Amino acid sequence: MPGSRWSGHPRFLLAFRLLAALLASMPFLFLVSNIAAQSLGPDPGQEVTELLGLAAFQLLIATLCMTPLKRWTGWSGWIRIRRMLGLFAFFYATLHVLAFLQFILGWTDLWVTFTKRPYIVAGALSFLMLIPLALTSTQGMMKRLGRSWKQLHKLVYPSIVVAWVHFIWQARSDVGEMVFYGLAILVLLAVRWKWAGSRGMIPFVRG
Amino acid sequence: MFIKKRPSWALSQSEITPESVYLNRRQFMSGSVAVAAGLSIPGLLPAAELPVQGKSLNFVPMPDYSTAEEKTPFKDVAQYNNFYEFGTGKGDPARYAEEMTVDPWSLGVEGECEQPGEYALEDLLKPHEYQERVYRLRCVEAWSMVIPWIGVPLADILKRLQPTSRAKYVYFETLHDPDQMRGQRSLFSTIDWPYQEGLRMDEAMNELSFLAVGLYGKTLPKQNGAPIRLVVPWKYGFKSIKSIVKIRFQEERPETTWEMIAPQEYGFYANVNPEVDHPRWSQKRERRLPSGLLSPNWMETVKFNGYGEQVAHLYKDMDLRKFF
Structure with missing residues (x-):
């Protein structure tokens, strides 16, 4: 694709971004339509919470795929949707946390839940790490923070690892799905390790 | 779409x-x-299809053994299941249990009893009249249902098999057949199939322990553990083992599937108890299904799932925090 004219055309880029936005909205549309049709089964609160959490996790992984895709294809279109995907992930993560508080906890036992339950602590940590990333995702913040913006946004790596821990701790007896996601995350972190290899020993800390 | x-x-x-x-x-x-x-x-969403209805059964209603609480509708009972033999999603059993053959069905009876052998299901059930009992079912995952079961008191069948004085526990086993049960074919399952459960002899002989062959007046849907399953209403749902193929009387306490996977989370007794939390969540409350998004059907969980009068004496000298 590099060098070809159509792939750099503004209209094509716009269509690509719209398509990406549509795909990223699918879990939300899916949920809304199923809630409207009351087809989430007898325990809809649980379903909604699980679906939102999984959507956030999947979008976070998708976000981390963009830089490698750009490197391998040489096409910058991937980078143009990276922030949007990341913000979608944050959107789903926020709804997931709210759904958990409302539907699963009913706003009770908050202290015990967030201190004593390891998988919840992991999920909460993952979410907390995403907050500064979402807040500093604008062009203005990017400029203002300069080099430290890049450093700050490396928080996405621990966030996704802790999110995976949050899932694997809940996997009941069949860990196949989470093994698959774990391998995907491993590959995505490994390529970055490789890229940084020539420059420093601790690639996720140094630029 | x-x-x-x-x-x-x-x-x-x-x-x-x-x-x-x-x-x-x-x-x-x-x-x-x-x-x-x-x-x-x-696999995350419940199955949306109409559950298959079984054959009608003749039974005697047992009001003394039935709660008057509102029953969970059939479609929910038959579409929202934990039956990992068919997958870990709540809708998976309703989707895939049709792959299991339940007729003919036989049960192996072995161990410390006078009448061991391989029994055809009909022969095991023949002398008994079916009863209907409406029990609460409390899942360890903090949701619950109210289900009208059709079946036979477990004690009536166990007595016919004549356990000896050495029989201190009863062990149960679910069908193990990966050809029919796709969850058993999973490479990543941590369950060491077959699924196994057990009861202390006095628990098994308690008047509440029930072997169900049907619900809502008809034979059990396969996803609910056809053709025969245990129902122990004062214990968490995972004790109520489904699609039973083996009953063994034994002197030593059997190991149970969830206890083997996570002994710190699931005990042998698994009595419903709001005072003992699951390490990962509270057991103080439950969502009675069907529950709504805007009006969640929360209720307080009651010790022994409200059956304390019938079963509390079984545990009177036991520390239920230790023997959870």
Whole structure:
């Protein structure tokens, strides 16, 4: 694709971004339509919470795929949707946390839940790490923070690892799905390790 | 594609699309969504199809053994299941349990008893009259249902098998057949199949312990553990083992599946107890299903699931925090 004219055309880029936005909205549309049709089964609160959490996790992984895709294809279109995907992930993560508080906890036992339950602590940590990333995702913040913006946004790596821990701790007896996601995350972190290899020993800390 | 219509209950049997077509359609749909979005959520949603109804059974209602609470509708009882032999999603059993053959069915009886042997299901049940009992079922995952079971008191059948004085525990085992049970084919399952459970002899002989062959007046849907399953209403649902193929009387306490996987989370006794939390969540409350999004049906969990009068004496000298 590099060098070809159509792939750099503004209209094509716009269509690509719209398509990406549509795909990223699918879990939300899916949920809304199923809630409207009351087809989430007898325990809809649980379903909604699980679906939102999984959507956030999947979008976070998708976000981390963009830089490698750009490197391998040489096409910058991937980078143009990276922030949007990341913000979608944050959107789903926020709804997931709210759904958990409302539907699963009913706003009770908050202290015990967030201190004593390891998988919840992991999920909460993952979410907390995403907050500064979402807040500093604008062009203005990017400029203002300069080099430290890049450093700050490396928080996405621990966030996704802790999110995976949050899932694997809940996997009941069949860990196949989470093994698959774990391998995907491993590959995505490994390529970055490789890229940084020539420059420093601790690639996720140094630029 | 996203709007799922509920099949109408008014449809006659002949109008219902064959289940295989439904299953294919679902697979096709989830496949196309997966390709389109790369964001599919297989197995997470409950099955949307009309559950298959069984054959009608003759039974005697047992009001003394039945709660008057509102029953969980059949479609929820038959579509929202934990039966990991068919997958870990709540809808998986309703989707895939049809792959299991339940007729003919036989049970092996072995161990410390006078009447061991391989029994055809009909022979095991023949002398008994079916009862209907409406029990609460409390899942360890903090949801609950109210289900009208059809079956036979477990004690009546166990007595016929004449356990010896050495029989201190009863062990139960679920069918192990990966050809029929796709969850058992999973490479990543941590369950060491077959699924196994057990009761202390006095628990098994308690008047509440029940062997169910049906619910809502008809034979059990396969996803609910056809053709015969245990129902122990004062214990968490995972004790109520499904699709039983083996009963063994033994002197030593049997190991149970969930205890083997996570002994710190699931004990042998597994009595419903709001005072003892699961390490990962509270057991103080439960969502009685069906529960709504805007009006969640929360209620306080009661010790022994409200059956303390009948069973509390079984544990009177035991520390239930230790023997959870």
